[in-house]
Amino acid sequence: MRTPRTTIRRKLILAIMLTSTTALALAGTALTIHEVTSLRALLARELATRAAILAANSTAALAFQNPEDASQVLAGLRTDPSIVAAALYDARGGVFATYPMGASAPLVPAAAGAMGNRLERASLLVSRPVMEGNRRLGSLFLRSDLRALDERVRAQVMAILVAVLGSMGVALALSAWLQGGIAQPVRILAETAKAVLDRKDYSVRARAVSDDELGVLAEGFNDMLAEIQRRDAELEQRVADRTAALEASNKELEAFSYSVSHDLRAPLRAIDGFSKALLEDCGDKLDQVGTKHLDRVRTATRQMGQLIDDLLNLARISRAELRRERFDLGAVGKEIAAELKRAQPEREGVQFVIAEGMTVVADTQLLRVVLDNLLRNAWKFTAKHPTARIELGQHRDNGHRVFFVTDDGAGFDMAHANLLFAPFQRLHRQSDFEGTGVGLATVQRIIHRHGGQLWADGAVERGASFSFTLSEVKS
Amino acid sequence: MTNTTILMAEDNPNDEELTLRALRKYNVSNEVVVVRDGQEALDYLFCAGEYASRSANVQPQVILLDINLPKVNGLEVLKRIRADKRTRTLPVVMLTSSAEERDRFAAYENHANSYIRKPVDFDQFTEAVRHLGLYWLVLNQPPPAPRSGNGR
Structure with a gap:
C-alpha cells in the first residue's frame, strides 16, 4: 500500500481557509467601497449645506458691494480645516472676495465657472449661485480638501484588514480543530487497512471514533474483515477436513494394496508351486493333455502375478511424491534401448534413433517408467x-516441447485409440502380443502427474507414435 | 560349536511346503525348524515356552523370516533378535511377499542381512531358494558363537 502524497488533514484545512478567506476578502472589499462612497456623499452634503449658509450670509455684502464684509464672512471658514479655499464672485463673474485673503488661481478660479459639485484630484469643488429672492447677486466657490477623507478611508480599510486577518487566524485555528473529526477517522481507517495488508492479519479492527458516515464506513470495514476471517476459517476447516478424508482414503488404499501384494500373491504361488510339484511328482501318471493343462494353469498364474505387480505399481505411482530434477531424457532412453537389445540380441534388425539434448526437469524414476513402457511397447x-526403426525424439509445437516414441511395427486402429490408456484394455490378442494392459495407463498417470498430456497416433501395420508433453518447470 | 539348523518362520503351510521342497530339491540336508508365528520364533530363539528345554547356546545358522506373521510381526521379531546380545549376530533373511518400500526400509533399518521377495513363479521361487541356500549355508561364514562375557 502506497503512502499518500498529501493528507486529508491538509486538504481540509486548505478548503476551509480558502472558503473563509474568500468570503472575508469579498465582504471587506464591499464594505470598503460602501464606506468610501458614503463618506464622499456625506462630505458633499456637508459642503453643500455650508455653501448654502455661506451664500445666504454673503447676500448683504454682495448686495451692498462691500468686499470687506464678504471677506469677513469667508474668514469664518477658518474653523473648518478641511476647507482650503473659497471665493465670492459678483454678478458679472469677477472675483469679489477670497479665502484665504488674496488667494488666486489655481487655488480659486479667476472667474466664476459652472455651478455644481466637481472632483478635482484630492479636492471636492462646489460652486453655487448667491441669490436674493429671484435675483442672482453672484456666486460662491468652495474647495474642500479630500485628504482628510482619504485619511478616514485608510483608517477604515486598515480596520477591515485587521478584522479579516484576525478572522483568518480564528478560522485557521477552528479548521485545525474541526478537521480532526473527519481526518482522524479516515487516517485510522487507512492505517488499519495498511496493517491488515502488511501483516496479512485479518483480526485487526478499525477503531470507530465517530458516529457519522465515517463511523459507518469503519463499521462496514470491520464487518468486511470479520467476514474474510470467517471465510478463511471456513476454508481452512474445509481444507483440513478434505485433507483428513484424503489421508484416510490414502491409508485405506495403502492397506488395500499391501494386502493385495501379500494375500493375493500367496495363493498364486501355491497354485503355481503345486502345479509344478504335480508335474514333477506325478508326471508319469499324466498324459500329454494333462501336462498341457497344467502348463496352462501355470501360465495363467504367472500372468495374474504380473497383473498384481503392475496394479501395485500403478497405485504406487499415484501416491509417490514427485521429485523433480534436471536430466537428459535421451540418456535414459539409450540405457533402456541397450537393455532391450541385451535381452534379445537376436533381434539385430531393430534400429534405435534417439535424439540428443532432451533435457527435462521431471521425476527421473517415473520418467524412466514412462520411457521403459513406451520403448518396450x-x-x-x-x-x-x-x-524395425524405433525413434525417441522431440519437436516444438506452439512453443511447447513434445516428446515422442515412434515405431514402424504392428500399430493399431485409430478407431480404438480411446481404449489405449484405460487399465486392462488391450488392442491386441494375448496370443499375438503379451501384456496386462496396465502399462499405458501407468504412463498416462505419470504424465498427468507432471501436468502434461499424452496422446497416440497409429495405423494398423504402419506403426504407432506416442507423444507427450511435460509442464516446464524452471529450476 | 557348528550348528547348521535353519529356522523358518512361516505361517502359510503352502509356502512352508514349497520352501522345504525347493531346499530338498537342491540337496540342502540341514535341519529346518519351522515356527508358525512370531511368538513361537521368539520362544525358540530365547528358549521359552515349549522350547524351554532347548539350549540357548545352539542357535540357527540362518533365520528365514516372513514379515506377515501372526501374533508377533516379523519386523518386531527382527527388532527383538537385534536387541538381544545372544541373537544379535544371527544372519536374518527376510523372505516375504511384500515389495512395499516401507517394509524393505524397516527391515534394513533393523539390520536384516538380506531381503528376498517370494516370486509367484515357482521356477523363480526354487531358484531364489537355491541361491539362498548356497549363499547362506555354504558361502557365507557365520559369526563365531558368542562366548559368555564377550558380548556387548
Whole structure:
C-alpha cells in the first residue's frame, strides 16, 4: 500500500481557509467601497449645506458691494480645516472676495465657472449661485480638501484588514480543530487497512471514533474483515477436513494394496508351486493333455502375478511424491534401448534413433517408467517385422516441447485409440502380443502427474507414435 | 560349536511346503525348524515356552523370516533378535511377499542381512531358494558363537 502524497488533514484545512478567506476578502472589499462612497456623499452634503449658509450670509455684502464684509464672512471658514479655499464672485463673474485673503488661481478660479459639485484630484469643488429672492447677486466657490477623507478611508480599510486577518487566524485555528473529526477517522481507517495488508492479519479492527458516515464506513470495514476471517476459517476447516478424508482414503488404499501384494500373491504361488510339484511328482501318471493343462494353469498364474505387480505399481505411482530434477531424457532412453537389445540380441534388425539434448526437469524414476513402457511397447510390437526403426525424439509445437516414441511395427486402429490408456484394455490378442494392459495407463498417470498430456497416433501395420508433453518447470 | 539348523518362520503351510521342497530339491540336508508365528520364533530363539528345554547356546545358522506373521510381526521379531546380545549376530533373511518400500526400509533399518521377495513363479521361487541356500549355508561364514562375557 502506497503512502499518500498529501493528507486529508491538509486538504481540509486548505478548503476551509480558502472558503473563509474568500468570503472575508469579498465582504471587506464591499464594505470598503460602501464606506468610501458614503463618506464622499456625506462630505458633499456637508459642503453643500455650508455653501448654502455661506451664500445666504454673503447676500448683504454682495448686495451692498462691500468686499470687506464678504471677506469677513469667508474668514469664518477658518474653523473648518478641511476647507482650503473659497471665493465670492459678483454678478458679472469677477472675483469679489477670497479665502484665504488674496488667494488666486489655481487655488480659486479667476472667474466664476459652472455651478455644481466637481472632483478635482484630492479636492471636492462646489460652486453655487448667491441669490436674493429671484435675483442672482453672484456666486460662491468652495474647495474642500479630500485628504482628510482619504485619511478616514485608510483608517477604515486598515480596520477591515485587521478584522479579516484576525478572522483568518480564528478560522485557521477552528479548521485545525474541526478537521480532526473527519481526518482522524479516515487516517485510522487507512492505517488499519495498511496493517491488515502488511501483516496479512485479518483480526485487526478499525477503531470507530465517530458516529457519522465515517463511523459507518469503519463499521462496514470491520464487518468486511470479520467476514474474510470467517471465510478463511471456513476454508481452512474445509481444507483440513478434505485433507483428513484424503489421508484416510490414502491409508485405506495403502492397506488395500499391501494386502493385495501379500494375500493375493500367496495363493498364486501355491497354485503355481503345486502345479509344478504335480508335474514333477506325478508326471508319469499324466498324459500329454494333462501336462498341457497344467502348463496352462501355470501360465495363467504367472500372468495374474504380473497383473498384481503392475496394479501395485500403478497405485504406487499415484501416491509417490514427485521429485523433480534436471536430466537428459535421451540418456535414459539409450540405457533402456541397450537393455532391450541385451535381452534379445537376436533381434539385430531393430534400429534405435534417439535424439540428443532432451533435457527435462521431471521425476527421473517415473520418467524412466514412462520411457521403459513406451520403448518396450515399441520393441514388442515390432517383433513380427524383420527390421524395425524405433525413434525417441522431440519437436516444438506452439512453443511447447513434445516428446515422442515412434515405431514402424504392428500399430493399431485409430478407431480404438480411446481404449489405449484405460487399465486392462488391450488392442491386441494375448496370443499375438503379451501384456496386462496396465502399462499405458501407468504412463498416462505419470504424465498427468507432471501436468502434461499424452496422446497416440497409429495405423494398423504402419506403426504407432506416442507423444507427450511435460509442464516446464524452471529450476 | 557348528550348528547348521535353519529356522523358518512361516505361517502359510503352502509356502512352508514349497520352501522345504525347493531346499530338498537342491540337496540342502540341514535341519529346518519351522515356527508358525512370531511368538513361537521368539520362544525358540530365547528358549521359552515349549522350547524351554532347548539350549540357548545352539542357535540357527540362518533365520528365514516372513514379515506377515501372526501374533508377533516379523519386523518386531527382527527388532527383538537385534536387541538381544545372544541373537544379535544371527544372519536374518527376510523372505516375504511384500515389495512395499516401507517394509524393505524397516527391515534394513533393523539390520536384516538380506531381503528376498517370494516370486509367484515357482521356477523363480526354487531358484531364489537355491541361491539362498548356497549363499547362506555354504558361502557365507557365520559369526563365531558368542562366548559368555564377550558380548556387548
